[in-house]
Amino acid sequence: MVALSKVRDGEEGVIMDVSGDKRYLSRIMSVGLNIGCRVKMLQNIKCRPLLVYGRDTMIALNREEAEHIKVEVRA
């Protein structure tokens, strides 16, 4: 399992765990990134939010907060 912010461009993975305060949890769940959701990293570059694709949606995520999203990278 790695932090979402470590996933490289083009890699796909499944969200295994999310931690954070309940505010963060309910926000991240409500955009569809819950446990078991399959995501693809679209763009992961310094000084920008992460750009991921999950549940048919392109989502920008704050980089620091995304440290708390753990994924298992799958081919």
Added chain:
Amino acid sequence: MEKLITIALLGQPNSGKSTIFNTLTRMRQHVGNWPGKTVEKKEGFFVRNGVRYRVTDLPGSYCLSANSDEEIVTRNYIAQNDLDLVCVLADASQLERSMYMLADFAGIRTPAVLLLTMMDVAQAQGKCIDTDVLSDRLGIPVLGLNASDEKAYDGLKELLERAAAEGKTLAASKLWTAMEEGEKGEEFEACLRLAERITTERLPACWLAGKMLEEDASVLRRLKEAGAEAVRPDGRGALYVSGIRFDWIGELLDGVVTQERNEDKILSRFDRIAIGPRSGPWLAFGMSVAALLGAMIVAAPLMGLGSAIPLLLNPLLDRTLGPAGVSAGTIHFVKATLVTALGWVVAMTGFVFAMSFVMGVLEEVGYMARVSYVFDRSMSRIGLQGKAIMPMFMGLGCTMGSASGARVIDSYGQKILTIAVAWAVPCGATFVVIPTLANAFFGGVGGVLVMLLIFAVMFLHIIVTAKIFGRRLNPAKQRTGIIMELPPYHRPRLGFIFRNSLMRMWDVFRRAFSVEIVVCVIFYLLSASPSGIEGSILYKAGIWIEPVSRFFGMGWQTFMSFAAATVSKEAVLGVLSAIFANSGSVIDTTMGLTGASDSVAQIAASMIPRAEALAFIVAVTFNIPCLQAVVSTYHETHSAKWTAKIGTYYVASALLLSCLTYHIAGLFM
């Protein structure tokens, strides 16, 4: 009495909610605030078969947690006993994700319908959605429509009429069974028993128990008030509940959505450029310039008409009223107030229309969300959304542009914050007036240095202003990192955006005209003088206050000019011209009836000490931009309170800056 049916629109951002609201209610809208909250309240009406329907456009949020004022307002409203119908929206092209709002709503006993928007996009993606099966499973009517298809609205109104009459509520028993059978089933049942104490007609125990598992602050508070202690949470309830909600959605949609073919590449070529590490900011810059130019072109005819109004009407007044025996003084009064205000308002509507149109197109195609992504890091440092950079950039052209452009900011508090900050960006008129003065006082090189100083002050001002206003409008504890959907690009519905912009233009005309006339009359009375300028109240006040204004670095002449500059930037040179070159009166130069003398800057330069001049230049640049800016801010925020706060803040900070500049410059000059 006519029968009234109340309907609330509930949906996530980008679900097409405002399009539906605008098309359903057209011009019969009222925008205000939710009592006691910095949250925008939009209401509108439509009439069908003799029944009046009141539609409330609830603030866009992703779920019904109680984490922001927007969500609290939404939740309280949909659980109100007298609400007849909730119309839940979901984006058909991203159905699984956008059904989350419905899943969060499930359990609340307010009659509901489900509206699937973006059916055209879903179709283009090769998706086929069986709304009949979905309707059977949910127990409420389901309608799929393309929000821009006007013909679909008759069907929608019919559905709303029928649904309000039948009053069917959502069938969600499977959701609660799943919660009971899952790993936190025992906790859920314990919550259920506790929840019995705080149930209301619309909020049953199962919904409240789900919220308790999520550690919802407002439900836990109510529980405490009822004297019960909540089940000890482990901080993972939200994960559990959301997992069950998505399973429920998955089951609901099983067999409802069929993908006929696989979709194309996720990132288009344009998107690669729009979000690229280097190309992204450059494209945003190019788009901003293009948007500004585009807005200018769209606005040009009305701006031209606005400036032509005094030229057309004033001679007409001379020819008709003069011979009719109306005194020259009265005619002059009418010219300086009524005609001037009319010309300004027409010019302003041009700008509002153009900005609404251009920004509307950028928002609609989905580009604004990309700008937010690209500038998130730099803008979030000062507590603003990334896309706030666009309206702020528009401020270099005209502050009215910033104010109307701020409509793309989706939180009301942040919208006001963006406008407040954007006032610090010197506008196009400032860039005409200030270099003229700076060159006259400080020569070519000195003039460039003054402009550099102004840009430095601008950045500082932006940071400080964002901090001061951000405390109330975007409190640090409510700030969170970006979690934002970047909607797929789609073609803008130009006709729809055009009509919408027309509507806003008419609205601004109606409201702004009266405000501008009042201010023009007040300014007229203050500066009217039988001869010279010595007879005016403004002059007397200027002389009287000079000991104080001196402390801030301005003598009575520059202070009068500073005061007049809150009405129009042209007044800066105009008033100096009236004082030093004796060309025209303060009224005429401020209201644009006569231009400033060509040599005014040179004359002023020989009369005003350089330290005072520098203080004056800084003060004028960062003062209230102009009356137009104030009025358009009022129109966009529809809050007299916040407009007054911003205005007062800018006058005070301009005086402070002037004071600092004067005393520091005095050490060297």
